[in-house]
Amino acid sequence: MSESTNPRPVLDVIDLVVHFRRRARRDVVRAVDGVSFDVARGEILALVGESGCGKSTIAMAVARLVAPTSGRIVIDGTDVTSVGGRALRAIRRRVQMIFQDPFGSLDARQTVFETVAEPIRIHRLARDPEDRRRRVMAALDQANLRPPERLAQRYPHELSGGQRQRVAIAAAMAVGPELVVADEPVSMLDVSARAGVLRLMMEGRDRLGVSYLFITHDLATAWVVADRIAVVYLGRIVEIGPSPELVAHPAHPYTSALLAVAGGEEHDGPVLPGEAPSAAAVPSGCRFHPRCPRYVLAGEPAICRDEDPTLHIRGAGTGPAHRVACHLAQQDPMEETK
Amino acid sequence: MRGSYWVRKLASLAATLYATVSFNFLLFHVLPGNPVQLLARSGHYDAAARRQLVALFELNHSLLDQYVIYLNNTLHGNLGFSYVYREPVTTVLGSAIGNTLLLVGTATFITVVVGVWLGVVAASRANSLTDATVSVTSLSLWSMPDFFTGMILIFVCGVWIHVLPISGIESSGLASGGLAHVLDIARHLVLPATTLVLVNAAEFSLITRNSLVDTLVEDYVLTARAKGVSRRAIVWRHALRNALLPIVTATALYVGMVLGGAIQVETVFSWPGMGLLIYNAVEQRDYPVLEASFLIFAIAVIVTNFASDVLYRLLDPRVRRT
Numbered sequence A: 001m002s003e004s005t006n007p008r009p010v011l012d013v014i015d016l017v018v019h020f021r022r023r024a025r026r027d028v029v030r031a032v033d034g035v036s037f038d039v040a041r042g043e044i045l046a047l048v049g050e051s052g053c054g055k056s057t058i059a060m061a062v063a064r065l066v067a068p069t070s071g072r073i074v075i076d077g078t079d080v081t082s083v084g085g086r087a088l089r090a091i092r093r094r095v096q097m098i099f100q101d102p103f104g105s106l107d108a109r110q111t112v113f114e115t116v117a118e119p120i121r122i123h124r125l126a127r128d129p130e131d132r133r134r135r136v137m138a139a140l141d142q143a144n145l146r147p148p149e150r151l152a153q154r155y156p157h158e159l160s161g162g163q164r165q166r167v168a169i170a171a172a173m174a175v176g177p178e179l180v181v182a183d184e185p186v187s188m189l190d191v192s193a194r195a196g197v198l199r200l201m202m203e204g205r206d207r208l209g210v211s212y213l214f215i216t217h218d219l220a221t222a223w224v225v226a227d228r229i230a231v232v233y234l235g236r237i238v239e240i241g242p243s244p245e246l247v248a249h250p251a252h253p254y255t256s257a258l259l260a261v262a263g264g265e266e267h268d269g270p271v272l273p274g275e276a277p278s279a280a281a282v283p284s285g286c287r288f289h290p291r292c293p294r295y296v297l298a299g300e301p302a303i304c305r306d307e308d309p310t311l312h313i314r315g316a317g318t319g320p321a322h323r324v325a326c327h328l329a330q331q332d333p334m335e336e337t338k
Numbered sequence B: 001m002r003g004s005y006w007v008r009k010l011a012s013l014a015a016t017l018y019a020t021v022s023f024n025f026l027l028f029h030v031l032p033g034n035p036v037q038l039l040a041r042s043g044h045y046d047a048a049a050r051r052q053l054v055a056l057f058e059l060n061h062s063l064l065d066q067y068v069i070y071l072n073n074t075l076h077g078n079l080g081f082s083y084v085y086r087e088p089v090t091t092v093l094g095s096a097i098g099n100t101l102l103l104v105g106t107a108t109f110i111t112v113v114v115g116v117w118l119g120v121v122a123a124s125r126a127n128s129l130t131d132a133t134v135s136v137t138s139l140s141l142w143s144m145p146d147f148f149t150g151m152i153l154i155f156v157c158g159v160w161i162h163v164l165p166i167s168g169i170e171s172s173g174l175a176s177g178g179l180a181h182v183l184d185i186a187r188h189l190v191l192p193a194t195t196l197v198l199v200n201a202a203e204f205s206l207i208t209r210n211s212l213v214d215t216l217v218e219d220y221v222l223t224a225r226a227k228g229v230s231r232r233a234i235v236w237r238h239a240l241r242n243a244l245l246p247i248v249t250a251t252a253l254y255v256g257m258v259l260g261g262a263i264q265v266e267t268v269f270s271w272p273g274m275g276l277l278i279y280n281a282v283e284q285r286d287y288p289v290l291e292a293s294f295l296i297f298a299i300a301v302i303v304t305n306f307a308s309d310v311l312y313r314l315l316d317p318r319v320r321r322t
């Protein structure tokens, strides 16, 4: 179900389900509950949603760090959902992951050089130690870590948060990935360091054609960075479409709510009134209905409580489709743009 | 900054050693009962002999002077005169220290290697049957007194199936120095060393396991996995290096434990080391030997602690570079 003009997306996620069985509490967390999307070559797709909606779990499943309960992960036409051994190692080169916390994701006992050199060594990308050194230095230089010879000898604790995240990016880019999964890569950085890291990622796309699965809880960041945005709510994509279109004409009431808080001032606390969603107790019908203003406005129709909406194409534009999962979305498409 | 750390560290080491030596002095000189009274208990010492003894043990000085003499003697490696062996304590201790070092050194090496390895195995399969088996077995062995484990080994290997010597450090009648002699000592070493390993390995296996389990969920472990680092390399190269600090700290604690254990084990196996010497010295109230042994054990523990502090610093780049 490729959306892009290129017939073969770099990443195709089909009906991904990841459930965690919690033995102690005898329940099941439906962290990811039937998610499909694809990422074209050179495209940046943002996954946006509140804390706990399953963004990181999707990222980990794509990076083969969490085993899906069902569904498929297809990388460049090859189903990698359950590959192991050598094939998995090849995937571990082609798909790189960048984590949220640059203080935790670097081994405190490795120098910057060792951190960047290790993946080059594992994937046997250098002819000899000298070649490896050159590649490390080039990667550091491209990540704006200058002078590379000096920075290479540092330990993570001697670097700023932004520098650490750029080391993580350098280590990822050094092995020539096709897809980079970045899980909130700037949310723990100072505002001043964010732009540099984001620019670095965009450069990777522009210069090398790398694709990104970019995860953020901030719709504004997604809008700046991404070509397309997928809005995730309680383990489901509720709306997906080209960034400008989705931001200008949000079709799902949850997207509208996210837009309302993305506008400006610092916001903590829930995006919407109503009980905070728990993936261990997903509501019936449309999982958003207990918090949905449109449901209330429409007089609490039974369909919202009883039927789980699926993604439907909205409008007839050209290019990638704008899809939304809402029973009432078609009724007044322009409602939310005011 | 770095210089002042070492100055502070060495100063505190010196202060601790001084306090220990002084405490040792107090313990043996201020407490009631002196060697002359003890030796004279049997009664057949006349007044002249008593005076000689008093002079020999330097009891004819004030307590403060005795303290100064004691410090001076200790600094010069003169640890007094054994009541029982009628020899300088240093002579008595000489071979015993070597024998204890052989036993404790061998046991410690094996304990650390086996303990850490078991801990890694358990942590790599956390919450599995293997993990539970390792933990339960280590804990049970740990909770047993050293002498009891030793006696079980004596019974099983020495009495029941008769495979290994259960007493002493060597068989009589072997020319010393030859290969046969070395092998003979090694055979005598097996059971007492095994006892110490069995009892103490738990400290390392449990600490390694717990420290590693905590480390294996860290983000950088996830990062390493995502990069394609093999499971084995993740555990040994990334996680264990980071989990090592508690293990180093445990080693310092362990030295105190193993020295206590050595007293029991050497007694049970008649291993002619410091432990056996202390046991006999207690029985025969050979205070100078006890005094010197306490001092040596205390210094061993203090020096190990110091070494582990230093190692800690060298291992952790965060501490090393700042």
Ligand SMILES: Nc1ncnc2c1ncn2[C@@H]1O[C@H](COP(=O)(O)OP(=O)(O)OP(=O)(O)O)[C@@H](O)[C@H]1O
Pocket: A020, A021, A022, A029, A030, A031, A049, A050, A051, A052, A053, A054, A055, A056, A057, A058, A217, A278, A279, A280
């Ligand atoms: N290993 C696990 N075992 C049980 N539940 C889990 C596990 N990992 C995640 N979850 C649960 O799955 C849900 C989704 O978690 P996830 O980390 O994917 O959310 P997220 O969108 O990344 O949130 P955040 O913005 O806080 O990072 C949460 O309810 C979380 O508690």
Ligand code: SF4
Pocket: A252, A253, A254, A286, A287, A288, A289, A292, A293, A294, A295, A304, A309, A325, A326, A327, A328, A329
């Ligand atoms: S389906 Fe109903 S409850 Fe769900 S988002 Fe649409 S209006 Fe709201």
Ligand SMILES: [Mg+2]
Pocket: A055, A056, A057, A183
């Ligand atoms: Mg997350």
